[in-house]
Amino acid sequence: MPKHATILAVNKHLHPVRLATYSSRCGNDPYLTLELYKWNLQVRIYHPRKRAGISSCPQIEADAPKVVWAMDFQFDSTVDGKAIKIASMIDEHTRQSLLNIVERSITAQRLTDELDKTFALWGGPPLVLRMDNGPEFISHVLQQFCRDRVGISYIPPGTPWNNGHIESFNNRLRKECLNRNHWTSLLEARVVIEDFKDDHNHRHRHSSLGYLTPAEYAAQCTHNHQPVEGCEID
Template sequence: MAGRKRHTPEEIIRKLRKADELAARDTDVDEIARQLGISTATLYNWRKQYGGMKADDAKRLKELDAENKRLKRLLAEAELEKDALREIAKGKLVSPAAKRRAVTMLQLRLGCSQRFACLVVGQHRSTQRKPPAQATPADPDSGVREWLRDWAKSHPRKGYRRAWAALRAEGMVINRKKVHRLWREEGLRVPQRRRRKRTGTTTAPISEASAPNDVWAIDFQFDTTADGRTFKIASMVDEHTRESLLNIVDRSITADDLIVALTAVIARRGTAPTVLRCDNGPELISRALNNFCEGRIGIDYIPPGSPWRNGYIESFNNRLRDECLNLNVFRSILEARVVISDWKQTYNHSHRHSALNYLTPIEYAATCQPHTKAA
């Protein structure tokens, strides 16, 4: 008889998160335990030891979820009205679909007849009455539309270009403009977050990585667990292949911790970088790190207050914040380690970069020739 399986804390955290998802769908506790491959008593013991939602919390979460859906629906309706008004005011009624929306809005808002609304908008009445292809059972693009909706749910902060690249990777031959049209028709556009424009002029040329392991960029960012305590995240990317190389998540990260992790990365890749690009943080300007890098790794410190000089890692940190940290609530530092580590693994194997011809970092790294450093 096979022995009992002992779960690691990381596996327990993942299964508890899966249990929360099943509980939110009103799944019975016994069924949740069965799907997780454990007993009901084990599930209760895990929740008691590692934390979890109480019945009142689950009920409140369900109420908040219903309220959130209602508010989203109201917001979508309000945005649709604003779009129609804006299109009519600016005269940008180009497509039949836009004209169809404008006609419907005029009928509802002003109570005018369909004949009059079509005359004002310039829409033929037969076009207005004929349902669009996506609203009919014979829609030839129904499969692609369903795929795009499912993909957008799994990747809420990615746009149509990467959806098109994922379709192409699965073997589907489809035009990018068609994906863009279907993406817009399904209302899957990702809201753009406006950033302030930076001022200042670069006074020195920025070194570029021409091969793997030329330049590794490193930086830190912070987040908090559910109890309000801060934790620190250390990330590092290869500027040429865009691979995520480092994963340290802890309440505090010292220069010695960083050196141990860098040593492990160098051993795993079989070579040290030519340049380590970083800012002027206390861990990075420490004597310990400088002694570690002396004679074999150059350190490129960016000027204070110039994060754009370290653009690759800043872009990676922004994506980590947008697609992982902002979408999760961490109940413990252990859960944060597990979730962030899993996200970085998924990033390396699934995120398709437009600058890499829509290859993932791992796929692109496999196409690179081994880089030999000059003596």
């Protein structure tokens, strides 16, 4: 004869009234079953607190180009259900998109390899990389790569608004690109996402940049960075 725990585990999708009726038919006290059901709803699930990365620079304002580059990941999938992971990075001052990695998975080593290429392409690293506390970002591999080369500024766990520029970029990428396409292959996703990021740099005009494109703004920007106390790389 099924007991309360078995009934709750197997039939947790049932409406409480139907659950009590079924429990009664099994010879159990329906009121006790309902009490256990309500208690189960109130049980708080423990989620381990995210480990926070150790920043080498404080939260600073991107007052010039190549001061703060912000990174983040997004996920999508091909029509066969296989995952796609997308790495993006922007210059917070110019809003330029600087990085495009589209793979099934992205390791910390792959990320640092691509960062190395990006630094070379853009004439060196920025002052600071801003990112959340994702496993790739707080990894020993990335920490070693950045040491004596570029500062790291981790946002507090659970505060995506502290990385607002890349969040805004990712929201636009989601709405205007990812949600409008059904990827038949990883290659298709790579090509279309790369085209979107190129369009963002050279054709998308930003009101915050005086209605210039990021590339146009970067070409004429003359702002200079003011050093910030507490940044080990500054």
